[in-house]
Amino acid sequence: xxxxxxxxxxxxxxxxxxxxxxxxxxxxxxxxxxxxxxxxxxxxxxxxxxxxxxxxxxxxxxxxxxxxxxxxxxxxxxxxxxxxxxxxxxxxxxxxxxxxxxxxxxxxxxxxxxxxxxxxxxxxxxxxxxxxxxxxxxxxxxxxxxxxxxxxxxxxxxxxxxxxxxxxxxxxxxxxxxxxxxxxxxxxxxxxxxxxxxxxxxxxxxxxxxxxxxxxxxxxxxxxxxxxxxxxxxxxxxxxxxxxxxxxxxxxxxxxxxxxxxxxxxxxxxxxxxxxxxxxxxxxxxxxxxxxxxxxxxxxxxxxxxxxxxxxxxxxxxxxxxxxxxxxxxxxxxxxxxxxxxxxxxxxxxxxxxxxxxxxxxxxxxxxxxxxxxxxxxxxxxxxxxxxxxxxxxxxxxxxxxxxxxxxxxxxxxxxxxxxxxxxxxxxxxxxxxxxxxxxxxxxxxxxxxxxxxxxxxxxxxxxxxxxxxxxxxxxxxxxxxxxxxxxxxxxxxxxxxxxxxxxxxxxxxxxxxxxxxxxxxxxxxxxxxxxxxxxxxxxxxxxxxxxxxxxxxxxxxxxxxxxxxxxxxxxxxxxxxxxxxxxxxxxxxxxxxxxxxxxxxxxxxxxxxxxxxxxxxxxxxxxxxxxxxxxxxxxxxxxxxxxxxxxxxxxxxxxxxxxxxxxxxxxxxxxxxxxxxxxxxxxxxxxxxxxxxxxxxxxxx
Numbered sequence: 242x243x244x245x246x247x248x249x250x251x252x253x254x255x256x257x258x259x260x261x262x263x264x265x266x267x268x269x270x271x272x273x274x275x276x277x278x279x280x281x282x283x284x285x286x287x288x289x290x291x292x293x294x295x296x297x298x299x300x301x302x303x304x305x306x307x308x309x310x311x312x313x314x315x316x317x318x319x320x321x322x323x324x325x326x327x328x329x330x331x332x333x334x335x336x337x338x339x340x341x342x343x344x345x346x347x348x349x350x351x352x353x354x355x356x357x358x359x360x361x362x363x364x365x366x367x368x369x370x371x372x373x374x375x376x377x378x379x380x381x382x383x384x385x386x387x388x389x390x391x392x393x394x395x396x397x398x399x400x401x402x403x404x405x406x407x408x409x410x411x412x413x414x415x416x417x418x419x420x421x422x423x424x425x426x427x428x429x430x431x432x433x434x435x436x437x438x439x440x441x442x443x444x445x446x447x448x449x450x451x452x453x454x455x456x457x458x459x460x461x462x463x464x465x466x467x468x469x470x471x472x473x474x475x476x477x478x479x480x481x482x483x484x485x486x487x488x489x490x491x492x493x494x495x496x497x498x499x500x501x502x503x504x505x506x507x508x509x510x511x512x513x514x515x516x517x518x519x520x521x522x523x524x525x526x527x528x529x530x531x532x533x534x535x536x537x538x539x540x541x542x543x544x545x546x547x548x549x550x551x552x553x554x555x556x557x558x559x560x561x562x563x564x565x566x567x568x569x570x571x572x573x574x575x576x577x578x579x580x581x582x583x584x585x586x587x588x589x590x591x592x593x594x595x596x597x598x599x600x601x602x603x604x605x606x607x608x609x610x611x612x613x614x615x616x617x618x619x620x621x622x623x624x625x626x627x628x629x630x631x632x633x634x635x636x637x638x639x640x641x642x643x644x645x646x647x648x649x650x651x652x653x654x655x656x657x658x659x660x661x662x663x664x665x666x667x668x669x670x671x672x673x674x675x676x677x678x679x680x681x682x683x684x685x686x687x688x689x690x691x692x693x694x695x696x697x698x699x700x701x702x703x704x705x706x707x708x709x710x711x712x713x714x715x716x717x718x719x720x721x722x723x724x725x726x727x728x729x730x731x732x733x734x735x736x737x738x739x740x741x742x743x744x745x746x747x748x749x750x751x752x753x754x755x756x757x758x759x760x761x762x763x764x765x766x767x768x769x770x771x772x773x774x775x776x777x778x779x780x781x782x783x784x785x786x787x788x789x790x791x792x793x794x795x796x797x798x799x800x801x802x803x804x805x806x807x808x809x810x811x812x813x814x815x816x817x818x819x820x821x822x823x824x825x826x827x828x829x830x831x832x833x834x835x836x837x838x839x840x841x842x843x844x845x846x847x848x849x850x851x852x853x854x855x856x857x858x859x860x861x862x863x864x865x866x867x868x869x870x871x872x873x874x875x876x877x878x879x880x881x882x883x884x885x886x887x888x889x890x891x892x893x894x895x896x897x898x899x900x901x902x903x904x905x906x907x908x909x910x911x912x913x914x915x916x917x918x919x920x921x922x923x924x925x926x927x928x929x930x931x932x933x934x935x936x937x938x939x940x941x942x943x
Contacts (some may be wrong), residue, residue, distance in 0.1 A: 418439060467479065860887055
């Protein structure tokens, strides 16, 4: 190999020393030089990657703190909503409005609203305590605390529930906060119902979050006092938070300040929606820096290792290239002519060609060795075939080859055993095989085999009666193959014993039907108990039984579809039918949709409540009344429109009943229009996005 020609003037110039030095380099040396030149940009790239990883680790930890703060804030809101819901339900008690506090307390204790997690306080509009379920009987109750009065005043002013800051409870002796719900009578403030929440509840809530041990998590109220904190260290409920956190309490996001122990921390704030409280998740800056340092250290070690391996690999490649040239070198007194810039190995190559004769002899020996290895491979192939035969036998499958020219099949011993035949007794004809198939399955098996001649693939199953009177299920899989000329047709396939799988499917189906039957029986038992134990002429008992019937109807729809969902049109019709005097009072319009299991019960109860309302106040109160229900499916929601006509004018109910509360808590984007022509109601149900394409089974159904 010769180097490109270099002009004489340049050759004699400054490049001459470099040229002479390069000329004495071996191939291995030249490869190492190339690797070194390419290695420098790689070092810079690796340094850039390490810096980027450090920045990414910093951002990732900050995002983790903020995400954890937002998640805990959501948990705090969920806990507050639970207390607000309990207080709101209890505030609507007729006994409370009638000022019958003894009956009210008995009712509250009977339904379980007074427990170790909180207690009930009732006060008048001026803050005098009328009831405290935690106080000992006969003990004067006194007045509410200053913080309780402030929260009560906010509740009466806004007309909505108010969440107080924490304060020491005079009866419990521990730090508590209250949910205050205003009660108005004749448009004026009458009573304030309060649910007391111990601060220890939120300590348990924080402990359940399973956050890293070195994170600091706390909740402070609007005055900057700790509601709870983990790990506690030197803090307790009611203690003011650090000056830095109080100064940054209204900042949403990540900030830095000293903790109450004096350690610099990085903290992420989140603000619950229902209160002025603040949730903070922090991490000491020392631990923060250690986490980033660990990432950088790991990346640096990995990069250094990769670089070292790259250099070693370059040296190994250079050695592997240079070694073959050196291995054929022999002593020669007549070296060939070589260019002055060729590597030393190339210049010595002519002297090494004398080894060719020896290499030829070595090649003959290798050929003999290859013949020996070929014989060994043939023996291994025989052993492999035996192993495959054993696998087919114990895997309950057999193979066959069908010859299209002769119309006959060759079966393996295993497939003959599957059909209850002795090995070697199958005649190979199509009619002989068809006679072995169960009489009830012959037509289908014959049709599937005929179709396989067209499609080129067979996928079928049939039963085979065995000589001992039992029946075996056979699954067949095969593919058509054509010869090189295209006129030779063969089918190669397997028959598999799937009797055990069929039996398992049958048992599963029996269990599913038995479970559905037992659930329906359970609903019937509940309905029977309600009729026997509750007042028979109470309208609420009738409503309860009607809702049980709605649940049973939804369950029946799911069972009829093998728990794959319920047809939307059929579900609506089944819920409206008990209230309609004629089938034509209901008209449905929309695409045929299978409602997923997780939404069927919710939708059934919503339609039931609307139909029940129509039978009491709306279109179904008259024979001429009519209800039109239409729907459409969006990317993430089911849109439903309910329109009544032909009945009395629609009027907004003066009292929010169970049906209205169910609608507002179950659906979203609820819109109701109370018109002279009748009620018009539109709402949406959240729909899993993955089901939007698979649940619509037809373009339109009327």
